[in-house]
Amino acid sequence: MRKCENLLGSLGAYLDGELDPSLCSEIREHMKNCENCRLVVDNLEKTVRIFKAGKPIELPGDIRERLHKAVSGHWKNF
């Protein structure tokens, strides 16, 4: 468990490919025998991906209308 805790702080860099090679292989070796850590790393990668893949937030019609009014109004001042 201690090992998992020690490695937790490096997982961000690991996911982003920013970790030095020796620490990287240490994590890979650890994950071979540690289902918890393997899943956490997998979960983290999926967490990032689902937000990236998430459907765009709806822009309410009234907000959109007010935005365009504000922009055209402002344009006239230029």
Added chain:
Amino acid sequence: MENVSASDPDAILVEQAKSGDYSAFEQLVIRHERRIYGLAVSILRNKEDAEEATQKSFLSSLEHLSSFRGDSFFGGWLSRIAANASLEILRKRKNHLELAESSGDRTDDGFPKPVFIADWTKDPVELAELAETRQILDRALDSIDAKYRAIFVLRDVEGMSTEEAAAILGISVANAKVRLLRARLLLREKLTVVFGDPASRPRHEHHHD
């Protein structure tokens, strides 16, 4: 033609807008409004503030259009303006209630220890298609502190570099990396409870070293 990035899909519209063509600028607004509003609402978590940030962003981009030189893509420049506008509103909030730091267990270096660990049953791209997913993601964003939300949105959703995001947030790159990992771990916890298959939870505490 000024020094405009050749591969920016907005390059032509930007040039036309700079020459005084309003319909070109309007097209730029139409192209980016949903994304910019999405960025603002992800950080600010309420419509009124997000509307304010969105308007400020486009008006600011209009005001500074003449000084936009095409060193970056227009969309990226707009994102940075929107991020700054959102954070300004965040800072101004009265009674800024910061969510209490999660009471959960932390490692010695302050990272939230994973509690619910399970395999997600579906691929994220598949899950993203489901109607209820947007709400689930929104709730997860609501559950974390604004400072974690901001770095996560800028880095992982908007795709900014750590350096860019850190500069916008006014923090060091090292701090940005720590915050990002904390944000990812907190969101992982929330989402795995929903998307994880309980049957796949590792059965026992592993005992190696």
